[in-house]
Amino acid sequence: MFDPPIDLSDLPGYQAAASTRPARxxxxxxxxxxxxxxxxxxxxxxxxxxxxxxxxxxxxxxxxxxxxxxxxxxxxxxxxxxxxxxxxxxxxxxxxxxxxxxxxxxxxxxxxxxxxxxxxxxxxxxxxxxxxxxxxxxxxxxxxxxxxxxxxxxxxxxxxxxxxxxxxxxxHELLEQSMRGQRQHTADGYRHGPACYGYVAVVDPDAPPAANRFGGGRPKMRLALHPDARRADTVREVFRLRRVERLSDGEIAGVLAANLDRHPLAEGQVPWAARRVRKMLFQPKYTGFQVFNRCAARTNRSRMNPIAEWIWSRQQAHPVVVPLEHWHQTQLVTAQLRQRQAPGWDRVREAAAQRGIELTTVRQSDTHILYEAAGRRLVLPRGDLPAAVADEVIAALEAGA
Incomplete structure (x- = not known):
């Protein structure tokens, strides 16, 4: 119905030239x-x-x-x-x-x-x-x-x-169903991921048989103490060095590396380092509870989820290495140590802002500045503020508030 009024098929270009090359x-x-x-x-x-x-x-x-x-x-x-x-x-x-x-x-x-x-x-x-x-x-x-x-x-x-x-x-439906299953798996105390240092994974003989549409499924496993008791003792010592002696990650790693007979390395692992110590100190499974959803596994495994989003087992599911109270205290000490690593002036300004206190400059010299805050006068050095001085200033702000 859309043909031209006369026959134009004899004109060049009436039809597209056919390609001689086979389609790829x-x-x-x-x-x-x-x-x-x-x-x-x-x-x-x-x-x-x-x-x-x-x-x-x-x-x-x-x-x-x-x-x-x-x-x-x-x-x-x-x-x-x-x-x-x-x-x-x-x-x-x-x-x-x-x-x-x-x-x-x-x-x-x-x-x-x-x-x-x-x-x-x-x-x-x-x-x-x-x-x-x-x-x-x-x-x-x-x-x-x-x-x-x-x-x-x-x-x-x-x-x-x-x-x-x-x-x-x-x-999204698959993810929702998978997360539901993972939450229940954790609530029942079964293992997630590889066993952390000090534990081994063992099959739970009392768990109901797991089966899928292909037949046999993976057995359900729990954590048990490693046969080498030195490993659990090493974990306890790491938490004690942080909680009581307030040592940094690197300092704790140095203590462990100096006595490998007492603090053995896991099979195939590199010598003790600050990063390994940091991961151990943050591991909540040492409390005897099974924990899931600590990191964003599908998007970025290095990004930790907020603790409020973690999923804990209903009760302790495996032997305790570190009491829950000690783990909690250790996290508080770790947060304090990390806070002290921040620049002193950043910490002081943040503490003042949290308390609604304004730092006002009264006068200054080449070496020091006189501030007024919450009815007090503070003489502070110019430049970087040492951590110990920042601690004293923050304590004074808290007292004044």
Whole structure:
């Protein structure tokens, strides 16, 4: 109905010139971690579904797939080594993962990318859209085997965006269910993560059998004291040195390193260092309680969650190495020591602001400044304020307030 009024088919450019080069089509696949899915069957099934979009005589130029969570951001994808993937024994050839696919598209080496469904690209909507945009902006079409062919673009787009929303909702549902299970796991006192120094993990013979849809599940484990009693004694000594003698992390590490016969190292670990001491002093499991959600595991393992967000077992679940009261006192001492490491003037100004006290300069010389605060006059040196002097000033502000 939109044809020209006369036959123009004899004109040059009437039809787009057909390309003589075969289309370069790539397969994109992903399955979750090898503990949750069998990559061999999952990826082979995805490849079979994606192959239905190939034209007669067409083959995949390259195959890109990962065995990892779809909840990862783009900068965290495709981290496994070639040796790791070779050990999986997946029959589908692998030219790389999602990261390599984007690099191929950047170099103009692909025309189409085919996957089973959009959730195989990513579970979160943002990275899924980023991949889609990256490919489209380079003239590469992303196709999904579970989407209908033909029709209007708006209908296809609505289906894809709906699938992306559904994938992200499913992702959050999985996280909620997982967190619920982890909370209950902790409340019952079962172990989370590797055993900390001074403990070993043992199977709980009284725990109900764990099973999943593949058959046998992981046994539930608890913490028990390490057979070498020196390790528990080392933990107690570390807490005593901080709580009673108020030693710094480095000073405590020096004490331990000076007597390795009394304070043995864990298997395969480097000599005692301030960082290891700091982690030990902050470990609440030494109180006999099981604790979960101390760090942001999925986003940044080095970022600690507020203590108010920690999940504790209902009762003590394993032998106590450090009484809960001593652990609490140790955290207070640690906070005081860290506070004293801050610049003296920052501490004084913060203490004054917390008490609504204004520091007013009365007069000054080349070496000292006379301040007035809360009805008192304080003569303080110019420049950096030593920690001991800052302690005295803060005590005077507290007395004046």
């Amino acid at each position: 089509v790539a397969f994109l696949g992903r399955c979750s971690t090898k503990d949750n899915q069998d990559p061999r069957s999952s990826l082979a099934g995805q490849l079979a579904e994606a192959s239905t979009l190939l034209a007669p005589g067409e083959t995949f130029t390259a195959c890109f797939w990962d065995v990892e969570s779809g909840m990862l951001g783009l900068d965290e994808r495709s981290q496994g080594s070639a040796d790791d993937y070779a050990r999986l024994g997946v029959a589908v050839p692998r030219d790389g993962g999602l990261r390599e696919l984007l690099e191929w598209a950047e170099r103009g080496e692909l025309d189409r990318v085919v996957c089973e469904r959009i959730s195989r690209v990513a579970r979160d909507m943002l990275p899924s859209l980023q991949v889609e945009y990256h490919l489209a902006s380079r003239g590469v079409r992303l196709e999904c085997a579970n989407e209908p062919r033909g029709g209007m673009t708006t209908g296809q787009l609505e289906l894809r965006r709906t699938a992306q929303v559904r994938a992200e909702i499913y992702r």
